[in-house]
Amino acid sequence: MRTPPKRRWTLRSRSARNLIYQLLLLALIGLLIWFLAHNTARNMAVRGIQSGFDFLFQTAGFDIGEGLLDYDSSQPYWRAFLVGLTNTLRVAVLGIILTTLIGTLIGIGRLSRNALLSGLCGAYVEFFRNVPVLLQLLMWYLLFTEILPAADAAWRVDTWLGPVFLSKGGLSFPAPVASASGWVLDLPRQGEFAVEQGGALTPEFLALLIGLTIYTAAFVAEVVRAGIQSVPRGQTEAAASLGLSRAQAMRLIQLPQALRVIIPPMTNQYLNLTKNSSLAVAIGYPDVVSIANTSINQSGRAVECISIIMLIYLCTSLGTSLLMNWYNARAAILER
Amino acid sequence: MSARIFEPILARPAPTRSAGPLGWLRSKLFSDWKTSLATLLVGTLLAYYLPQLMDWAVLRARWLSDANDCRAEGVGACWSVVAEKYRIILFGRYPFEEQWRPLVATLLMVSLLVASCIRACWRPALALAWLLVLASFFALMYGDLAGLSKVESDRWGGLPLTILLATLSIALAFPLALAVALGRRSGLPAIRSLCTLYVELVRGVPLISVLFMASFLFPLFMPPGLNIDVLVRVVAGITLFAAAYMAEVIRGGLQAIPRGQVEAAASLGLSYWQTQRLIVLPQALATVVPGLMNNFISIFKDTSLVTIVSLYELTGSLSLGLNSDADWRPYKIEGYFFIALIYFAFCYAMSRYSLWVEQQVNKGKAR
Amino acid sequence: MNNMSDPIIIFDKVNKWYGNNFHVLRDIDLSVARGERIVICGPSGSGKSTLIRCINRLEEHQEGRLVVDGIELSDDIKATDAVRKEVGMVFQQFNLFPHLTVLDNLTLSPIWSGKIPKKEAEQNAMQQLERVKIAEQALKYPLQLSGGQQQRVAIARALCLKPKIMLFDEPTSALDPEMIKEVLDVMTELAAQGITMLCVTHEMGFAKAVADRVIFMDEGQIVEQATPQEFFSNPQSPRSRDFLSKILGH
Numbered sequence: 001m002r003t004p005p006k007r008r009w010t011l012r013s014r015s016a017r018n019l020i021y022q023l024l025l026l027a028l029i030g031l032l033i034w035f036l037a038h039n040t041a042r043n044m045a046v047r048g049i050q051s052g053f054d055f056l057f058q059t060a061g062f063d064i065g066e067g068l069l070d071y072d073s074s075q076p077y078w079r080a081f082l083v084g085l086t087n088t089l090r091v092a093v094l095g096i097i098l099t100t101l102i103g104t105l106i107g108i109g110r111l112s113r114n115a116l117l118s119g120l121c122g123a124y125v126e127f128f129r130n131v132p133v134l135l136q137l138l139m140w141y142l143l144f145t146e147i148l149p150a151a152d153a154a155w156r157v158d159t160w161l162g163p164v165f166l167s168k169g170g171l172s173f174p175a176p177v178a179s180a181s182g183w184v185l186d187l188p189r190q191g192e193f194a195v196e197q198g199g200a201l202t203p204e205f206l207a208l209l210i211g212l213t214i215y216t217a218a219f220v221a222e223v224v225r226a227g228i229q230s231v232p233r234g235q236t237e238a239a240a241s242l243g244l245s246r247a248q249a250m251r252l253i254q255l256p257q258a259l260r261v262i263i264p265p266m267t268n269q270y271l272n273l274t275k276n277s278s279l280a281v282a283i284g285y286p287d288v289v290s291i292a293n294t295s296i297n298q299s300g301r302a303v304e305c306i307s308i309i310m311l312i313y314l315c316t317s318l319g320t321s322l323l324m325n326w327y328n329a330r331a332a333i334l335e336r
Numbered sequence: 337m338s339a340r341i342f343e344p345i346l347a348r349p350a351p352t353r354s355a356g357p358l359g360w361l362r363s364k365l366f367s368d369w370k371t372s373l374a375t376l377l378v379g380t381l382l383a384y385y386l387p388q389l390m391d392w393a394v395l396r397a398r399w400l401s402d403a404n405d406c407r408a409e410g411v412g413a414c415w416s417v418v419a420e421k422y423r424i425i426l427f428g429r430y431p432f433e434e435q436w437r438p439l440v441a442t443l444l445m446v447s448l449l450v451a452s453c454i455r456a457c458w459r460p461a462l463a464l465a466w467l468l469v470l471a472s473f474f475a476l477m478y479g480d481l482a483g484l485s486k487v488e489s490d491r492w493g494g495l496p497l498t499i500l501l502a503t504l505s506i507a508l509a510f511p512l513a514l515a516v517a518l519g520r521r522s523g524l525p526a527i528r529s530l531c532t533l534y535v536e537l538v539r540g541v542p543l544i545s546v547l548f549m550a551s552f553l554f555p556l557f558m559p560p561g562l563n564i565d566v567l568v569r570v571v572a573g574i575t576l577f578a579a580a581y582m583a584e585v586i587r588g589g590l591q592a593i594p595r596g597q598v599e600a601a602a603s604l605g606l607s608y609w610q611t612q613r614l615i616v617l618p619q620a621l622a623t624v625v626p627g628l629m630n631n632f633i634s635i636f637k638d639t640s641l642v643t644i645v646s647l648y649e650l651t652g653s654l655s656l657g658l659n660s661d662a663d664w665r666p667y668k669i670e671g672y673f674f675i676a677l678i679y680f681a682f683c684y685a686m687s688r689y690s691l692w693v694e695q696q697v698n699k700g701k702a703r
Numbered sequence: 704m705n706n707m708s709d710p711i712i713i714f715d716k717v718n719k720w721y722g723n724n725f726h727v728l729r730d731i732d733l734s735v736a737r738g739e740r741i742v743i744c745g746p747s748g749s750g751k752s753t754l755i756r757c758i759n760r761l762e763e764h765q766e767g768r769l770v771v772d773g774i775e776l777s778d779d780i781k782a783t784d785a786v787r788k789e790v791g792m793v794f795q796q797f798n799l800f801p802h803l804t805v806l807d808n809l810t811l812s813p814i815w816s817g818k819i820p821k822k823e824a825e826q827n828a829m830q831q832l833e834r835v836k837i838a839e840q841a842l843k844y845p846l847q848l849s850g851g852q853q854q855r856v857a858i859a860r861a862l863c864l865k866p867k868i869m870l871f872d873e874p875t876s877a878l879d880p881e882m883i884k885e886v887l888d889v890m891t892e893l894a895a896q897g898i899t900m901l902c903v904t905h906e907m908g909f910a911k912a913v914a915d916r917v918i919f920m921d922e923g924q925i926v927e928q929a930t931p932q933e934f935f936s937n938p939q940s941p942r943s944r945d946f947l948s949k950i951l952g953h
Binding site: 594596597599600601602603604605606607610614615618619622 | 759761784787788790791792794796798799800801802811812815816817860861864
């Protein structure tokens with residue numbers, strides 16, 4: 001068996017022209033980048049702004065309202081960013097799980113034969129899709145801070161695990177806590193000014209989580225509906241002719257096939273939810289963008305801080321895409 | 337074989353059991369016991385909560401009262417806040433007496449957008465109309481000519497600002513998106529990599545970071561001493577953001593064109609650019625109109641984010657109007673509902689149109 | 704410059720690979736005389752379509768010489784453009800432009816590539832449409848026509864360039880059986896008018912009636928070339944015999 005010979009190169013050939021065009025373009029881009037960088041350096045010199053990422057090791061000097069890690073204002077900037085990152089991930093992961101559940105149910109509900117159910121689900125989708133997410137977040141936050149009672153007179157619901165309190169101070173619930181005698185439930189109780197003890201979720205976190213979940217669920221519902229409808233009708237007809245009920249046909253025939261169509265746009269919605277969590281800066285939840293904003297104001301290092309948040313989001317996007325691609329490949333191979 | 341004479345049977349109307357309102361109820365809500373149960377459950381929930389909502393929002397609501405009236409006991413929603421503050425919500429900090437100018441400008445822009453959607457208007461004159469309306473929009477808003485007083489761009493706000501940002505960004509983003517989409521499908525690796533890098537970079541970061549970049553970094557990128565208006569910077573940021581998403585939609589349309597079309601054009605001797613212009617793009621763009629419409633709806637909603645960089649469009653102008661007014665501040669939620677209604681009206685109309693276009697395109701495909 | 708007895712197409716040890724491993728054309732030596740009608744047949748994957756697509760450079764060969772009407776095909780863009788003006792191609796999937804009327808489909812290339820004024824291009828187009836007996840459909844859109852009508856329009860479109868060579872890549876394979884005859888009739892008439900034709904097809908009746916030469920290809924090589932009478936009645940190679948038995952059997 002022979003292999004193809006090497007290509008010969010002439011000036012009039014298509015390959016030569018292509019090479020020249022590309023070299024010109026790269027030169028132009030290079031020139032542009034040099035121009036921007038040069039201006040930036042001069043501007044920063046004029047304004048006396050330092051550059052460099054060493055500021056990350058300086059003291060931050062500001063407090064953060066909530067977070068999973070220990071932090072106070074004497075900690076360095078990098079730790080502040082880390083707290084912000086964990087806050088973002090907290091809301092993103094919970095949001096993704098909840099929105100998948102709610103969105104899938106509503107998507108399936110839209111395909112129901114019951115006109116009332118499908119009408120309601122349709123109304124849900126149309127309403128929440130056509131209002132900006134920032135407006136929805138602001139409204140949820142307003143609801144939480146205006147409608148809920150003050151922290152000294154919280155609403156109380158007694159569940160089998162213990163009492164759950166809801167007020168302007170947030171949601172307090174029984175939480176497992178490690179102690180000397182093993183895992184113990186830390187129960188909240190109504191104090192004089194606020195609810196004390198127990199696991200707590202701030203109203204900012206709640207507003208962000210609920211707002212993002214409900215908004216994204218409307219899109220997830222559409223993705224799920226389109227995916228289920230993409231399965232050819234012949235499949236459902238074959239299932240019916242074999243004696244399967246509608247629910248069985250949905251679970252065994254339609255959903256598995258629909259999943260392959262659903263996964264790419266679903267990944268997109270997960271990424272959108274993660275990116276929309278950056279709007280936390282508008283309602284005071286200290287996510288990574290909010291922390292970056294404060295850092296820019298404190299340290300003046302705009303270029304560095306913005307690069308950090310862009311890098312973080314790019315990595316998150318890449319990570320989510322890779323994860324979903326892996327799941328997609330697995331789902332496809334298993335069907336062979 | 338006996339010859340049977342064929343007697344045609346005339347069409348008769350269907351029996352009434354499946355038609356009419358009773359028939360609809362029967363098939364849609366009570367077709368089997370599971371559906372009936374679901375109807376009863378949902379119906380009961382609705383019957384319980386809906387009247388309460390109606391009571392608060394309509395029956396016990398105040399529509400045109402003042403703030404004291406709304407604070408009275410047993411009063412429902414206070415829609416008077418809309419009646420009181422609608423001008424600052426709709427027009428932001430624009431000088432009160434001159435507010436007819438943003439009104440006219442907005443109406444002009446909206447008419448232009450509606451006209452661009454009607455197939456009968458797709459003539460070369462439309463491009464001219466775009467330029468004229470945009471020019472008159474700026475002339476009306478900024479003033480400083482023909483006897484109109486000057487109003488700086490930092491006083492522009494509310495609905496005109498939202499529509500301006502959305503329309504201008506989309507108009508500028510479209511040619512960029514077209515170039516990037518073609519570039520991503522190019523055979524030249526440098527062009528393809530650059531375009532892919534741009535799209536993936538922009539799509540991976542939230543709009544807020546692009547707006548921060550526009551707000552904090554664009555001034556640094558310019559030569560020292562050159563100051564660019566914040567409005568221009570924000571439009572540039574939104575344009576770069578929108579172009580990446582539109583490029584993906586256009587690329588999808590380009591990919592859907594069968595390779596045979598390009599081969600036929602090549603075999604007829606057409607050059608690359610002639611093929612794109614005459615064969616590929618006319619077909620591709622027709623199919624991506626629904627997708628581009630969705631982009632426009634997204635950008636329209638995303639303009640609300642400029643509130644965070646201190647431009648007071650529709651979402652931000654409410655806070656502007658209410659934060660400093662202690663009397664009306666408790667009724668912010670009604671104000672929010674009003675704004676949500678405006679966004680809903682625009683976006684719903686646009687999404688209906690997009691659906692209609694999609695149906696038209698599919699009709700044209702069927703033989 | 705070109706002697707009328709010069710071959711119009713010369714393949715000289717032409718080789719082509721797809722990627723590094725798939726050797727799709729192997730040492731093709733072929734000489735086509737002016738006005739000759741050739742039918743190429745063979746099993747799928749044998750390289751027949753690739754062979755004729757090399758002639759108008761829709762595919763690029765990596766080794767050997769390929770000369771069309773005195774112009775050698777190579778990386779040179781000018782050579783490719785010149786050859787495409789001489790060669791017309793008809794595709795299996797018609798590839799008509801659905802957003803243009805039939806008339807616009809035909810006048811597109813003469814106007815934009817041939818720089819011919821619109822009136823002249825339209826007159827020429829109507830002549831070609833009459834030649835394929837479909838002039839009354841000139842203002843319709845392709846998707847409003849039947850498959851057979853679309854393919855005839857495609858033939859007229861290729862003829863608008865007044866090419867010296869016409870290439871047909873399985874022109875009737877995508878048609879419903881009742882429409883194959885109308886397209887073959889048009890091709891037969893064309894053949895009678897003296898144009899050089901290379902046709903990849905399974906329609907053996909057409910080959911017997913029209914072809915000067917039948918070429919059988921298998922696995923990238925020309926296995927056998929003969930006149931139709933010789934090929935169909937007395938195939939020399941066992942591979943040709945095998946192929947014919949499959950095709951003519953049902």
